Amino acid sequence: MGLIGQAARRLSVGRLPSASLRRSIASMPPVVDTIYAPATAAGRAGVAVIRMSGPLSKQILELLTPGTGVPPPRQMAVRSLRDPTTGELVDRGLVAFFPGPGSFTGEDIAEFHVHGGPAVVEGLLSALSNAGQNLAPPASASAGAAGGRVRWALPGEFTRRSFHNGKLDLTQAEGLADLLAANTQAQRRQALRLAGGAARRAATAWRGSISRALAHLEALIDFADDNDFAEQETLSVAADALAAIVEDMEFRLSRSHCGALIRDGLRVSLVGSPNAGKSSLLNAIAEREVSIVSPFAGTTRDIVEAPLSLGGFALLVSDTAGLRSAPPSGGSDGHDLDPVEREGIRRAQAKIADAHLRLAVIDAQAFLARSELDPLVAAQITGDTLVAFNKVDLLPAADGDPMAVADAQRHMLASRLEAALAEHGSHPAASLPEVETNLFLVSCTTRLGVDALADALTSAVRGVLSSEGPAAGQSGRSGFDSDDDVAAPDDDGRSVILSHPRHRDYVSRAVSHLKVALAHLSPGGTQDAVLVAEECRAAAHALAGLAGKLAPDDVLDIVFAEFCIGK
Template sequence: MNTTVYALATPAGRSGVAVIRLSGGGAGGMLDALAGLPRPQPRMATLRAFRDSGGSVMDRGLVLWFPGPGSFTGEDSAEFHVHGGPAVIDAVLSALDEAGAHPAEAGEFTRRAFENEKIDLTEAEGLADLIDAETEGQRVQALSQMSGSLRRLYDGWRDALITAMASIEGEIDFPDEADVPDALSHAAYEPLSELIGSMFEHLDDGRRGERIRTGFSIVLIGAPNAGKSSLLNCLARRDAAIVTDIPGTTRDIVEVQLTLGGFPVVISDTAGLREAVDAIEAEGVRRALDRAEHADLRIGVADARSDEELVDLDGRLTDGDLLVLNKLDLGSVSERDGAYRLSAKSGDGVEALEARIEQIVRDRLSAREMPALSRVRHRRAVETALEALSRCRDQLADAPELAGEDARLAVRALESLTGRVDVEDILDRVFSQFCIGK
């Protein structure tokens, strides 16, 4: 935090313009050395010639000055907007190195913003997600989190819990005081119940936030040669999986990433479900069943002419899953209400299935009034807080001291979400995922 760091904030390589960022106590002096005096007005782009330590002009471009604490990092910061040729970039970076600056590590600018209390940990994670966003759904969720939606939720829970703790601590610390009502901790029961209900509601959302970040998982299951690979290729609009007439061609899981309804989707083709003929196929079937068990949506695929394949799928699909009767082009079709009848080979009927899949994805992942828990880290911390609060509530009447300790554990779990407590391992993990220059 005492050093001045620099980084190329735009992708490496040849480009029209490159942005080089600088942050730290020495940023102002280094800006003067490279761009000359007078120093530009804060937050106003100024055209300057950039010179090296020998006075030679390296380039001409724009420079911006952001004095702390009114900068992204909270420190004195500057940006050099130069021409994006590799030679120009190398010259400016070398000049900064000679001036005493150090190359920034991944996420160091954002970590400094966090350390200087410009943002909290959830907002930093939202920024990382916004940079990585590839779909509209990811962009909307990341922007909301970066704007503080999760911070406000977690801070609200924390404030409510601290208020409830005041009642518990009052009975513990002043049990004989006349102005402290008897069994004051009982007043915390209702607020704790409301808080537990709110946390449970956010946990019981089908992992919506995590699905938006990582992708909604769809698995195709069915007998060998039912047409799963053909359907995958049809939905992907490319030859992602090998298709042959030989049963058991697909041994391992083949994944395709799509965007449906503005959300990321991962569709997996799996090995055909049957009695395996060798150890390799047996492992493929095991993986298929495991992936299907943990999928957000299962699509059972059966040959439309085979009643036996339909029976085999009956025990593997649950409410909300989809059934596809494939090979419509080859002849008579089995009857099954709610099934999608199509030909993956010709594409007939696939459009209706795709529309239904997109609607399911939209229904399960679309934004709602309450912000979604977007990371496994968040979910585990809330689960820890919820367990502690449940114990706290159960012990209010008989053991207020133990209830108070559980309330403190819950507060600590909530504070780890925003980074209020010392969670160095969490910080290292979060900021190591950033790109250099952010």
């Protein structure tokens, strides 16, 4: 009778299995399928990589390389790969074998590096399927049959197996997903830090500190009647330890919004009157055709969004409809706003209000001729708005040194802009030097000033990220002072490690529990070690959830669904 049968028989007569039988049942390995999938993108390429993981990986590798054998672990070797069913040569390529548990998934892994033609990849995948059919156990086999099925991997299944086998925690899996999706250098650095275990190490340190404080509290509870036990001293030590943990957690939480901005990108809105050249400027900054450009005002009626990588940061730039006020009631100048334009302006104002940064675009030639701003445009220019005076190539030529001429033009435009803003009651605190600092002369036709404006936009992005962190000096640590502070490859105690909403949720829960514990330990609090210990355990439980140790399957499904098939 098998182990399962013995256990069932004992339970049927009301007796529990023996300790040795229970250990044997617990140690029985679950049925694990062997999975395979391309690890490289579809299409024609120089090399394609197909990965296989599971208990049958080595046997399948042997079937595809008859007579040559499996290479030594973690060493690549050239092999002829044949379909085990037909014996047909599929390709000659490199193969490698990584025995578990010292592999990415913790299982036996076989890798095939072959020529990247679609027919080669299709032929190899077919050979793997045929090999799997030869090795897979029959349907009548017992549940303990080694190997399970051989099948295609699900999205993220390789990484999910690595998580379940303890090779990485959930924050590292999320970092790996971020790394695969990274489009900018800042995203890459942040993802590498998360995938490298920065959040895991921080959570482990927090849990370790909580456990040490909890040990003192448990000792106090157990020896409460011992006159030699220093109760107040123990509670004071626990309070100091918990306060330090809360301080560090809150500092990390204050940086988490910056991490979300690095991962998801900052929102930038272009602001201006119709025909100011917003679409042309977006195309010039993006160095590609993003928006339709024409000499007719009102070409852009709806919002056009373009993802950009600028200075290593991800931006989502919105080209909005031109803003102009409706003419006075009863006006008959032929420029009334039609319903479509009104809706476009409404959407533009909503998008501008939601932006992290604003870039106002003004027609330099038209502005010098009238020195007027539409009230809707003036209302959107604040102290940190970048202002681009466009079409400066159309200004009258002036004699003298080009740099001196440009400085004079900039000063004149800044002076008139300050007056126009003051007339509309906008920007009341802005002085002329402040206006001039954020003012740029550009020409989308000649690209004059476009690169300088892009550099200023990059600096403004860093400023936004700085404002998302704590004020300088908080917790003894400064704000963002450099690119490395924003997205350093390693955690130096200041960098962002909580970059996902899930991270913030679990750490915020832990902070809440520890603050309740500190309230019990404060003067006037209950001073009840039992209540404090309970809150400490709840905080540790929340941090375990951060690592994914308590994550339900639906949460894991969401995380690993972000991966491609071969990862």
